[in-house]
Amino acid sequence: MSGLAAIVGAGCTKVGEHWELSVLELAVEASLKALDDAGSPPVSAIYVGNAASEVLNEQGNLAVLLADELGLRGIKAVEVRAGDASGALALHQAYLEMAAGAPGPVLAVGVEKLTDVMIQEVERVQMLFEDARATFHSGITIPGLCALLTRLYMQQYGASYEDLVLLAVNDHRNAANNKYAQYPFPITVETVLNSPLVADPVRLFDTAGVGDGAAAVLIVKAEEARRFSDAPVRLLASEAVAGEASFSSREDLLSMNSLRKAAARALKRAGMDIKDVDFFELHNTTSVVGILALEELGLAERGEGWRLVKEGQIAIGADWPVNTMGGLKGRGHPWGATGLYQAVEAVWQLRGEAGKNQVEGAEVGLTHNMCGLGSLSCVHILARWEVRA
Amino acid sequence: MSVPRFWREIPHKYRLLGSRCRSCGAVYHPRRRVCPRCGSRDLEDVRLSRRGRLLAFTVVRRAPSDLDEYKPYIVGLVELQDGVRVLSQIVDCDPSELRPGLELEATLRRIRAHGPAGVIEYGYKFRPVIKWEPEGGASSLGDASGGEVPAGEGDR
Amino acid sequence: MKPIRPVGIVGYGGYVPIYRIKASEIGRLWGNDGCSLPIVEKAVAGPDEDMTTIAYEAARYALMRARIDPCEIGAIFIGSESKPYAVKPSGTIVAEALGIGSHLLAADYEFACKAGTEAFQTCIGLVSSGMARYAMAIGADTAQGRPADDLEYTAASGGAAFIFGLKSDETVAYLEGSCSYATDTADFWRRAGQPYPRHFGRFTGKPAYFRHVITAAKKLMEELGLGPEDFDWAVFHQPNTKFPLKAAKMLGIDRKKLEPGLLVPYIGNTYSGSSPLGLAATLDVAQPGDRILMVSYGSGAGSDAFSFVVQDAIEEKRPLAPPVRAFLARKKYVDYATYARFRGKLLR
Numbered sequence: 001m002s003g004l005a006a007i008v009g010a011g012c013t014k015v016g017e018h019w020e021l022s023v024l025e026l027a028v029e030a031s032l033k034a035l036d037d038a039g040s041p042p043v044s045a046i047y048v049g050n051a052a053s054e055v056l057n058e059q060g061n062l063a064v065l066l067a068d069e070l071g072l073r074g075i076k077a078v079e080v081r082a083g084d085a086s087g088a089l090a091l092h093q094a095y096l097e098m099a100a101g102a103p104g105p106v107l108a109v110g111v112e113k114l115t116d117v118m119i120q121e122v123e124r125v126q127m128l129f130e131d132a133r134a135t136f137h138s139g140i141t142i143p144g145l146c147a148l149l150t151r152l153y154m155q156q157y158g159a160s161y162e163d164l165v166l167l168a169v170n171d172h173r174n175a176a177n178n179k180y181a182q183y184p185f186p187i188t189v190e191t192v193l194n195s196p197l198v199a200d201p202v203r204l205f206d207t208a209g210v211g212d213g214a215a216a217v218l219i220v221k222a223e224e225a226r227r228f229s230d231a232p233v234r235l236l237a238s239e240a241v242a243g244e245a246s247f248s249s250r251e252d253l254l255s256m257n258s259l260r261k262a263a264a265r266a267l268k269r270a271g272m273d274i275k276d277v278d279f280f281e282l283h284n285t286t287s288v289v290g291i292l293a294l295e296e297l298g299l300a301e302r303g304e305g306w307r308l309v310k311e312g313q314i315a316i317g318a319d320w321p322v323n324t325m326g327g328l329k330g331r332g333h334p335w336g337a338t339g340l341y342q343a344v345e346a347v348w349q350l351r352g353e354a355g356k357n358q359v360e361g362a363e364v365g366l367t368h369n370m371c372g373l374g375s376l377s378c379v380h381i382l383a384r385w386e387v388r389a
Numbered sequence: 390m391s392v393p394r395f396w397r398e399i400p401h402k403y404r405l406l407g408s409r410c411r412s413c414g415a416v417y418h419p420r421r422r423v424c425p426r427c428g429s430r431d432l433e434d435v436r437l438s439r440r441g442r443l444l445a446f447t448v449v450r451r452a453p454s455d456l457d458e459y460k461p462y463i464v465g466l467v468e469l470q471d472g473v474r475v476l477s478q479i480v481d482c483d484p485s486e487l488r489p490g491l492e493l494e495a496t497l498r499r500i501r502a503h504g505p506a507g508v509i510e511y512g513y514k515f516r517p518v519i520k521w522e523p524e525g526g527a528s529s530l531g532d533a534s535g536g537e538v539p540a541g542e543g544d545r
Numbered sequence: 546m547k548p549i550r551p552v553g554i555v556g557y558g559g560y561v562p563i564y565r566i567k568a569s570e571i572g573r574l575w576g577n578d579g580c581s582l583p584i585v586e587k588a589v590a591g592p593d594e595d596m597t598t599i600a601y602e603a604a605r606y607a608l609m610r611a612r613i614d615p616c617e618i619g620a621i622f623i624g625s626e627s628k629p630y631a632v633k634p635s636g637t638i639v640a641e642a643l644g645i646g647s648h649l650l651a652a653d654y655e656f657a658c659k660a661g662t663e664a665f666q667t668c669i670g671l672v673s674s675g676m677a678r679y680a681m682a683i684g685a686d687t688a689q690g691r692p693a694d695d696l697e698y699t700a701a702s703g704g705a706a707f708i709f710g711l712k713s714d715e716t717v718a719y720l721e722g723s724c725s726y727a728t729d730t731a732d733f734w735r736r737a738g739q740p741y742p743r744h745f746g747r748f749t750g751k752p753a754y755f756r757h758v759i760t761a762a763k764k765l766m767e768e769l770g771l772g773p774e775d776f777d778w779a780v781f782h783q784p785n786t787k788f789p790l791k792a793a794k795m796l797g798i799d800r801k802k803l804e805p806g807l808l809v810p811y812i813g814n815t816y817s818g819s820s821p822l823g824l825a826a827t828l829d830v831a832q833p834g835d836r837i838l839m840v841s842y843g844s845g846a847g848s849d850a851f852s853f854v855v856q857d858a859i860e861e862k863r864p865l866a867p868p869v870r871a872f873l874a875r876k877k878y879v880d881y882a883t884y885a886r887f888r889g890k891l892l893r
Contacts (some may be wrong), residue, residue: 118454119451120451120452120453120454120457121453121454123451123452123453123454124453124454124455127453133398133401133419134475134476135476137398137402137476137477137500137512137513138464138475138476138477138478139449139452139453139456139459139462139464139478139500140447140449140464140476141449141451141452141453143449143451144447144449144464147447148445148446148447148464148465148466151445151446151447152444152445152466155445155489196450197448197450198450198451199447199448199449199450199451199464200447200448200450200484201447202447244425248466248474248475248476249417249473249474253444253466399641403638403641403642404641404642404644436644458592459592459593478593480591480593481563481591481875481877483877496598496601496602497597497598497601497602497642498591498593498594498598499593499594499595499598500593502629509595509597509629509630511597511598511638511642514593519867519871519872519875520871521867521868521870521871521874
């Protein structure tokens with residue numbers, strides 16, 4: 001299946017508080033950008049990733065509504081949900097659609113609008129993505145789960161909180177050069193430490209903010225890609241793996257099985273090794289999650305991920321560039337859209353259009369989009385057109 | 390507020406009812422029908438130990454809407470004596486008194502009241518074990534969880 | 546009142562929440578110069594505690610001491626004036642939480658502060674008649690004090706549970722007899738829907754507390770042919786420190802006999818939990834053969850008086866659960882703001 005699909009169009013909205021735009025209007029904006037990027041071809045199927053529009057925006061069935069808004073009646077329209085992995089899962093489904101022989105281009109869109117409700121509602125809805133029997137009973141929030149993970153990591157490996165949040169500093173540095181980012185400004189460790197506690201020891205600037213956004217890519221068969229674009233990007237692998245549903249039931253609390261397995265399968269499909277990857281778009285809900293991802297991907301030994309960050313090895317010009325356009329922390333994290341933002345950003349890198357954040361000679365990118373603390377991981381491997389699997 | 394759902398959850402929230410796999414001995418909370426470790430479907434209901442130790446904790450300061458009035462509250466990951474881990478609020482203590490390894494015991498508390506007219510959800514929360522000096526200065530400290538309430542047939 | 550077949554206490558337990566507020570802190574708000582505070586400090590239920598959770602705790606310790614199969618409990622009665630539900634029994638919640646099973650009689654009782662001992666009487670009757678093998682009586686409250694009112698200093702939270710069964714080698718104390726006395730005396734009341742009770746000051750003394758406590762105690766002693774010197778211990782309802790000491794004096798009972806059970810200076814008036822907790826604290830130190838007088842008082846008004854004789858089983862069963870003093874020693878002070886928040890005064 002590897003090498004069958006290519007991305008010929010990509011577009012997104014800025015992540016932010018879009019008071020004047022509805023969830024549907026956001027999706028339309030990103031979709032039209034992606035379609036225009038590919039010369040506005042007819043679309044045979046649309047996959048929409050969204051986590052919680054029923055409870056956040058009082059609107060369900062977004063795929064059908066979006067197809068209609070785009071003037072696409074009579075095509076296949078599928079809504080995909082998996083908490084904050086909805087976006088990459090929608091991309092995965094679109095990829096499968098293409099691999100199964102879709103009669104025309106397939107649009108994958110991710111959209112989420114978090115600002116229609118207050119932050120306390122946002123916290124409450126996020127708890128639904130984990131086992132609600134545990135979250136609703138204990139009152140643990142997603143930042144709270146990340147806080148437990150942070151404490152366990154610090155207890156186990158002796159890293160300090162200051163060390164861990166260097167990842168957030170990295171992300172903001174990159175976001176500063178991304179005009180679509182929600183927080184396009186650099187920060188320091190002090191910024192994090194001076195921000196309010198959300199769930200001890202996790203502070204506000206160590207969490208992904210609350211914002212609205214939509215991102216979309218158009219996928220076609222690889223052999224037809226040149227018809228639609230001068231700069232198509234190969235989609236070499238798309239894997240989705242569910243791990244333990246509940247964080248507390250993991251044998252090893254400091255591992256993310258779902259990422260390890262999804263990454264291994266994706267690399268195998270793409271015929272690659274992790275060393276072949278030139279940049280990574282990770283899913284750090286808070287810094288510790290990104291640190292663990294570095295370890296699960298094999299870029300650092302267990303308990304050493306934070307050192308990789310501290311030693312500057314994840315910066316744009318270094319060995320393992322991470323979150324090149326700001327990641328969840330700097331660019332933002334509209335839940336169901338994030339997976340598609342990662343894809344769009346990977347496309348920019350691989351086309352050489354990443355501006356000040358360009359990874360020189362980027363040929364292969366890996367994206368990791370996750371639900372909650374890793375109950376589901378989606379890993380995609382994208383490559384510059386010239387690279388074959 | 391879902392009255393049927395709260396009612397369904399009573400066994401696992403009031404009595405820490407879980408499942409034990411008869412084939413491989415693994416213990417789970419809440420109950421389940423298939424053992425993810427060995428695949429067996431031969432699981433029995435079991436009342437989990439009310440004693441455990443604290444693995445890690447946090448203080449939730451930005452709370453979901455229905456728990457806003459309780460913030461800040463402590464939530465911990467507790468490893469029960471059976472080996473199973475549960476997430477639970479930790480009560481009757483300050484964060485400064487908590488450390489990994491601390492012995493905790495389960496008690497019954499309000500989880501939330503659904504407004505002044507809705508039902509009240511009750512369920513387990515954990516607190517530091519209550520210890521006491523037996524009268525007459527005997528050498529060992531008593532503690533309340535050595536004697537477990539025997540499980541009756543009242544468990545659904 | 547003597548049951549046809551002798552009845553005893555198979556297990557007992559008490560619980561007091563961890564939080565305390567000093568009477569002087571309450572006084573600070575209302576301009577009290579501290580010269581005459583009725584108690585030192587009182588127990589405050591946490592924001593996630595209520596009468597039901599307190600009853601559960603006490604009942605759990607009673608079960609631990611009882612060493613019986615919980616399913617053999619045929620009835621559970623909780624007496625309280627701070628029921629979380631006006632309609633829905635708390636007894637079934639406690640029964641479910643303890644795994645007592647569903648073949649049981651459950652009801653919540655009200656008779657102001659003597660609702661717990663009302664439950665005693667019913668349990669005694671059920672057990673003695675053979676209708677239930679074991680029956681559990683709980684007195685528990687999270688009493689609410691109206692801000693600025695005198696009773697705010699003392700209205701507190703706590704509870705105790707007693708499991709009754711036929712007298713046997715397994716009972717820690719048996720009942721010699723009881724006596725109940727009730728009249729229509731409105732010294733203290735709470736209308737339906739009202740958050741706080743009302744009272745009539747000094748009228749709560751002689752015509753109310755003392756009349757009923759002394760009458761019931763004297764009647765009991767007369768029926769059993771006992772005098773004040775025959776009792777080793779005495780427990781009275783404790784709305785404040787003065788009243789039980791005065792009642793003892795009026796009955797000719799040495800105040801030393803009240804000591805283990807006189808908890809009000811440090812936990813306040815736990816209302817339906819008051820004399821039951823006093824009894825539990827007394828059982829925590831009493832020796833086999835000791836005779837205990839217990840007299841409750843509930844406004845509205847009435848008293849139940851009991852005479853218990855401690856048995857050998859107390860030695861073995863006592864250490865199976867925490868003594869009341871363990872809860873007295875376990876404390877965290879809160880200021881008035883936190884107290885008001887915990888007790889829901891800010892949300893009204």
